[in-house]
Amino acid sequence: MPIFGKLKNTLNLLRSIDLDKLAAINQKIDLAKAMNALGDLDERQLKGLMKLVQSKGKKGQHHLPPIDADFYKLETKLSKEERALQMKVRNFMETEIRPLANKSWYTAEFPMQVIDKFKTLGIAGMTYQGYGCPHLSNVMEGILTQEMARVDASITTFFGVHSGLAMGSIYLLGSETQKQEWLPEMQKLEKIGAFGLTEPDGGSDVSQGMKTTCKFDGENWVLNGQKKWIGNATFADVIIIWARDLDSGHVKGFLVKKENPGFKAERIKGKMALRTVQNALITLKDCKVPENDRLQHANSFKDTARVLRMTRAGVAWIAVGLSRGAYESALKYTKKREQFGRPIAAYQLIQNHLVEMFSNLTAMQTLVYRLSEMQDEEILTDEHASLAKVYCTMRMRDIVSRAREVMGGNGILLEYDVARFVADAEAIYSYEGTKEINTMIVGRAITGYSAFVN
Numbered sequence: 001m002p003i004f005g006k007l008k009n010t011l012n013l014l015r016s017i018d019l020d021k022l023a024a025i026n027q028k029i030d031l032a033k034a035m036n037a038l039g040d041l042d043e044r045q046l047k048g049l050m051k052l053v054q055s056k057g058k059k060g061q062h063h064l065p066p067i068d069a070d071f072y073k074l075e076t077k078l079s080k081e082e083r084a085l086q087m088k089v090r091n092f093m094e095t096e097i098r099p100l101a102n103k104s105w106y107t108a109e110f111p112m113q114v115i116d117k118f119k120t121l122g123i124a125g126m127t128y129q130g131y132g133c134p135h136l137s138n139v140m141e142g143i144l145t146q147e148m149a150r151v152d153a154s155i156t157t158f159f160g161v162h163s164g165l166a167m168g169s170i171y172l173l174g175s176e177t178q179k180q181e182w183l184p185e186m187q188k189l190e191k192i193g194a195f196g197l198t199e200p201d202g203g204s205d206v207s208q209g210m211k212t213t214c215k216f217d218g219e220n221w222v223l224n225g226q227k228k229w230i231g232n233a234t235f236a237d238v239i240i241i242w243a244r245d246l247d248s249g250h251v252k253g254f255l256v257k258k259e260n261p262g263f264k265a266e267r268i269k270g271k272m273a274l275r276t277v278q279n280a281l282i283t284l285k286d287c288k289v290p291e292n293d294r295l296q297h298a299n300s301f302k303d304t305a306r307v308l309r310m311t312r313a314g315v316a317w318i319a320v321g322l323s324r325g326a327y328e329s330a331l332k333y334t335k336k337r338e339q340f341g342r343p344i345a346a347y348q349l350i351q352n353h354l355v356e357m358f359s360n361l362t363a364m365q366t367l368v369y370r371l372s373e374m375q376d377e378e379i380l381t382d383e384h385a386s387l388a389k390v391y392c393t394m395r396m397r398d399i400v401s402r403a404r405e406v407m408g409g410n411g412i413l414l415e416y417d418v419a420r421f422v423a424d425a426e427a428i429y430s431y432e433g434t435k436e437i438n439t440m441i442v443g444r445a446i447t448g449y450s451a452f453v454n
């Protein structure tokens with residue numbers, strides 16, 4: 001190389017050297033010796049050394065693009081507008097809900113300010129047509145439910161009870177006047193709804209063992225009895241109450257207003273799951289409801305079941321979202337947490353947990369996607385929804401326990417989110433039909449034998 005070329009290279013090299021850094025390195029190693037040793041290395045050895053330097057010494061770490069928790073790219077099936085709405089909800093959950101999720105859960109208080117914030121999304125009554133509702137597909141409702149539950153299953157449950165169970169009862173079973181009276185305001189979250197079916201002595205068998213009664217006294221319906229676990233009921237404006245008619249023996253539905261003198265809702269305290277949700281024990285004592293507030297198309301428990309069929313698919317999506325949240329937290333944590341000089345994500349046994357979680361999550365996502373497609377195609381049956389609820393909630397329990405495990409001690413600390421997911425999974429596992437009840441529904445369909453008592 002001509003002398004000027006050599007001089008130019010040397011000058012460039014000198015300019016690129018940070019003398020302070022060089023002095024600091026010199027304190028740790030003998031730089032002169034290191035330079036001599038470097039001069040003895042061949043080209044292959046030098047290249048290997050450069051690779052090590054560039055990976056900052058993290059052996060075995062490959063710079064692959066990050067793997068998203070929607071591995072089979074179901075979201076690519078959404079239109080541009082649907083994808084934008086999904087991202088809007090994701091952003092809302094990350095910025096408005098995540099910062100307060102753990103505190104609300106810990107104090108077991110519902111953050112009422114969230115209702116005003118939710119109004120800006122305009123997504124209540126997602127799949128319904130008219131009354132200000134957005135008339136989205138069931139697939140889209142599922143995708144948005146997943147987005148909510150990956151951050152906070154309590155807030156998702158609040159929203160599901162209001163938008164699915166309460167608005168859904170009115171949408172499916174109300175008269176046109178009742179729909180006009182309630183749905184537009186509920187869509188805007190100006191009025192909040194609750195759904196009272198379960199009783200202290202009647203859970204899985206509530207269709208047969210319902211003790212809450214109603215009787216028409218010539219002027220009003222008179223309701224007596226108790227309802228347990230009723231989400232949102234401590235502050236809801238309208239509570240759908242299911243009661244057995246003492247005369248016909250059939251189950252009827254009523255729009256009970258919170259100010260009704262015969263209505264009392266007491267918060268259930270001491271929950272270890274979904275602590276932010278305000279579940280109530282409702283007592284109805286000669287609670288008078290005018291005929292105008294009886295759901296006009298609810299004539300038997302078969303009609304109640306129509307509402308539950310519509311919402312059960314949503315619970316499977318909640319299980320998927322919660323599992324996704326737990327998996328994502330665990331993955332992030334294992335990539336950061338170092339033990340024995342390497343991120344724990346680099347160890348085979350940890351990767352085994354992560355891949356088990358990831359494969360279950362991917363199977364769940366593809367299952368519920370098809371489930372909602374079937375709902376859109378109007379070919380969904382109770383058995384389809386039950387199978388998805390059983391499968392997804394079982395896998396969810398496995399995913400959250402692995403997420404907790406790979407996080408060691410921090411897995412039981414609220415601030416890392418996964419502890420909340422572990423606890424919340426327990427409520428989702430049981431509500432809207434337990435594993436046993438949904439299993440018997442599928443069992444009956446595939447064998448032809450009913451394992452129910454009668």
Ligand SMILES: Cc1cc2nc3c(=O)[nH]c(=O)nc-3n(C[C@H](O)[C@H](O)[C@H](O)COP(=O)(O)OP(=O)(O)OC[C@H]3O[C@@H](n4cnc5c(N)ncnc54)[C@H](O)[C@@H]3O)c2cc1C
Pocket residue numbers: 161195196197198202203204205228229230231273274279427430431432433434435436437452453
């Ligand atoms: C956090 C939370 C929120 C809820 N929100 C609402 C709400 O807003 N509105 C509402 O109406 N309800 C609500 N529920 C009630 C929920 O739907 C019930 O808890 C659920 O249906 C189960 O009823 P149960 O708790 O009475 O259990 P039970 O019916 O007493 O069941 C106890 C156990 O026995 C099993 N079992 C029962 N029968 C059989 C059988 N024949 N064979 C085999 N096993 C059987 C069950 O699977 C379960 O494992 C909520 C519950 C929770 C925990």
